[in-house]
Amino acid sequence: MKKLPRSFYDRDTIRVAQEILGMHLVHRNGNIERIGRIVETEAYLGEHDLAAHSAKGRTPRTEIMFGPPGHAYVYLIYGMYHCLNIVTEKEGHASAVLIRALEPIQNCDGRTSGPGLLCNAMHITKACNGQDLLSDELFLIEPFPKPILRQNQDKIFIAKRPRVGVDYARHWAKRLLRFSIRGNAWVSRK
DNA sequence: CTCGGGATGCGT
């Protein structure tokens, strides 16, 4: 059970969004350790991606997206829910992977199918914004046995769909940038 | 300063 290194995040965002499926997200809060297995993600591809927050340019909110890879970008949506993203690629790319659903593994406090719900269940709030994922509070590990997910077996294991709730993003809304483990019961909006 | 809308989720 090894913490994923910086180099894992410092790669093409679509690759990260797919290969992060099956990894375990760990949040240590107080003396409680919560763990969920990532089963659904979305890729947000930098300033040119009209669906990405970074498309509006560098602002106080999106600052983290423009920073180095392997950090958490957490924001509040609709005044009620938090969403967890993981910054990818070189500093300045302003790309990230949104974590959309988890399979509960340990100490999850409520439902985990949906980006807002999983943050509630994992007790992830804006206090986690900017967290380095090489820290001991919030990080990812590759569980053992290693998940059998390979790029050349996408058709078997990874479902690809358009992203949710980004109809305003014109042609970017049509791209298949939402990834999930095919057949997994914890994927959102079945 | 105001104001409109949003990478959501739940109840009807």
Add this chain to the structure above:
DNA sequence: CGCATCCCGAGG
């Protein structure tokens, strides 16, 4: 489909 609920970003 409506609504809860509030931060953010744009514009005056």
